[in-house]
Amino acid sequence: EAEVAQSPRYKITEKSQAVAFWCDPISGHATLYWYRQILGQGPELLVQFQDESVVDDSQLPKDRFSAERLKGVDSTLKIQPAELGDSAMYLCASSLADRGLETQYFGPGTRLLVL
């Protein structure tokens, strides 16, 4: 069964350093989402792509976060510089299309700890 791949699974960094996370969606899935899940809370959307275009990045802290999906397939989320409050699980999800009823398939996540 196809799955969403993410790497790394765990990342420890010091504040002010740069970090990057990678996501490879299920083949053929046009829509890709990055969510942030702070411990004890539900995931919150950071950015949504439809193919290579950003559909929603209203909650992305653009002064330090950037995301790209250059060829409309895999995606990278970057934080520079990292802050203590960025410690969280970063989840990638993909779906066939951006219709609301489409199932979003989640990857295992990247757990980030900023020291």
Add this chain to the structure above:
Amino acid sequence: AQTVTQSQPEMSVQEAETVTLSCTYDTSESNYYLFWYKQPPSRQMILVIRQEAYKQQNATENRFSVNFQKAAKSFSLKISDSQLGDTAMYFCAFSFQGGSEKLVFGKGTKLTVNP
């Protein structure tokens, strides 16, 4: 803005028994979708069940069923014949038709199934 509230941070149930998880939401939209996602320990989030708001009939998926009360904005999940593998965080989520289709999650309920 849409909000999702899960009022039970933790619940426990004995194996083979039935448990109900509560969820309420707030929206001014009339067309939307509701979901329950399961996040087992150290594993990726998976869809359990979904409901289209325009459908009055409650969704069922094997041992999982929902009680959807649109006027009350309530969407509870019933798990029958609980199994040890049902131990997980359960998130109620909302997306509305015509928007970016992002999922808005509640804070989750930690369910433990005891042998």
